[in-house]
Amino acid sequence: MTSITKSQNQIRLTADPHKPLSPAIYPTSVFLFENTAELIDFVEAKSPDRFEYARYGNPTRRAMEYVLAELEGAEDAVLCASGMAACTMPVLALLQSGDHLIFTSDSYLKTRTFIEKTLPAFGIATTIVEPDIQAVEAAIRPETKLVFTEMPTNPLYRVIDLEGLTSLCRKRGLISMIDSTLASPVNLNPIRHGADLVVHSMTKYFAGQNDLIAGGVAGRKDLVSQVRDRIGELGAILPAQECYRLYMSTKTMQLRVERQNSTTLALAEYLEGHARIRKVYHPMLASNVDAEQARRYLRGGGCLFTIDIDGGFDQMRAFCDATKVFRIGPSFGSPESLLDPPVIMSHWNVAPEQRAAMGITDSMVRISVGLEDVNELKADLDQALQKAF
Template sequence: MKAQNKGLNTICTHVGELEDKQHSGAISPLYMSTSYAYEDVDVKRYPRYFNTPNQEGLCKKIAALEHTEAALIFGSGMAAVSTALMAFLKAGDHVVLQQTLYGGTYNLVNEEFSKYGIEYSFTEGWKAEAFEAQIKENTKVIYIETPSNPLLTITDLKAVATIAKKHGLVTMIDNTFASPVNQNPIDFGIDIVIHSATKYMGGHSDICAGAVASTADNMERIFNLAKNFGGSLSDYTVWLLERSMKTMGIRVRAQNENALAMANFLQENKDIERVYYPGLPTHEDHEIAKKQMKGFGGMLSFELNSSLDASLFQKSLKLIKSSMSLAGVESTVLSPTKTSHALMSAEVRAEQGIADGLIRFSVGIEEPEDLIQDILQALAAIKNKA
């Protein structure tokens, strides 16, 4: 049976696993060598060429999960983002990027692209027509992120893909917040899928990695640059990531359920001003999310009433950790203005709607009742101090 015909958890568990021919162990063996034979071999292996046994196995798993022909695993999400973009852009080219982007991606473009003579435009919003309005004669790439970080905006994948194909452009998506469990952009016409594998693929807050998946031709083009940039991943981390991905389907689906429960609770709480979660019927893009997502994800954001101190609230939590990054099995919160989007100017954050009091909530796998009680006690604590 082909990989694409297997169930999600079967793919997570078995596709790309390496056979232990020596001891018949149940898991993939770990090949730590950085030096391999080159005479009389079928594959000349070298870690920087992304073709060690563990790298190859993991890439097959990621490709199967994203319904693509091939994939590459990188040392970080930003290594994946930068390599994919630079593989399709050169001096004189232009790229259209979604306004609501992860701060690290925004900073990469804003700080580095002009040095290479690459032009760029950010959309005014995240609707499909906003992308078409920015297309120029020298545009080569459209780059999107949905759900977006940190406001969970939803971009219509099919609509953007249709616009791109009409103009002969390559589309790329940061699919990190959704994960392959909840969204497969290739099925809607997007060309290249990017992940911070640190997040839901790793899932335990102990791995830093990135991934790119697409057609064999596109991945060959990305590989040709990647081998020069040198953003490969150690085989021990590759092995740990392959281990972690076996439970990704189970973890993410539990996080989906918990996040929806938390979003409903927060929306009904009088101390919360606004909740951003695509699974809520009140979300502006809820209907689009229903069409292209299998689950609404484990990420949400919310704003406290202006009379409450967001920083003090986070410090008052006892179970939920105030911590950077996201998507671990443990629930965490952070202030985007101080972390993920700190490199953006206050003006740009304001344009995107990222308020100083915004709290991003990465919902874990704990019982939602325990998370609710923690939030209630934190709210009570800060109101007593006010």
């Protein structure tokens, strides 16, 4: 990963002739032209670095797009309104009726819902497979166009052989797209391992404060250009003020993520030996089914891990209700530590047999680790587990 501070210093010195320490905010919907000759030059150039209407681009947004591209080692990047927009806009931009998409099974539920329930209305076929190369290869059809996976996956932290996947996609003429939200550019750069596109919910590590919603797509310039057009057509844009706040928060992302890496792993290792815990899911644990791949590709495990409490639904609820430092809520990547019981938070309306097939149990809790002291967090988890029984 390119140093975050270095990349932002380089961008701000080249993107604005006045060389401000922070990017300017352009709170305008319209950019003017001096004459028709200038307008014709703009239309013919088709450059994302020139602007006419804020739905298609804004200098503040463009500054942050350069930072995202630099951090991911990408040819270009585009920002959008949310992480869901980052996942859906490339699919809607690059696929059409008659195409086929392959997606891996352990995933953010809303992304899977979009793929399974929304895409068929567009005439796009989908196949859900386990996150391994053999399963992906077996699912390829003549009409397959895109392979989409999270890395690591959510909430069980599977780690696919990324270079094996991207090599397979190149060999078969497919687009590879990686949702790297759980890793962040601090821990993983999929494009450097051959991926065509990487998407992020920038709400998480980039923003880092639980105070804004944003998404981003980085990768090959030709693909990003198509995604940019679709974002403009559908209006899934990120306003200039939000882009500015995202830019400023990104300056501390590396420090935050590195601290969360170490604290989270320490808590996961502690709870793995706890008498009240049936299983701990964390990408860097030796017990993880994909531990070898995790060590190969990830520089750190991030701020998330999942526990399966040695009990049932009632013990899980009692544990969550007994914590004092941890609060109950969705999302991750913020300074505050959070608990997310997926059987309630995200999968409440999913049939029990479907939840079981997804690996979601009634006693499971996804834990997002913030920036608090590791010993304080450990003590809080321990006392809550004692009270749960």
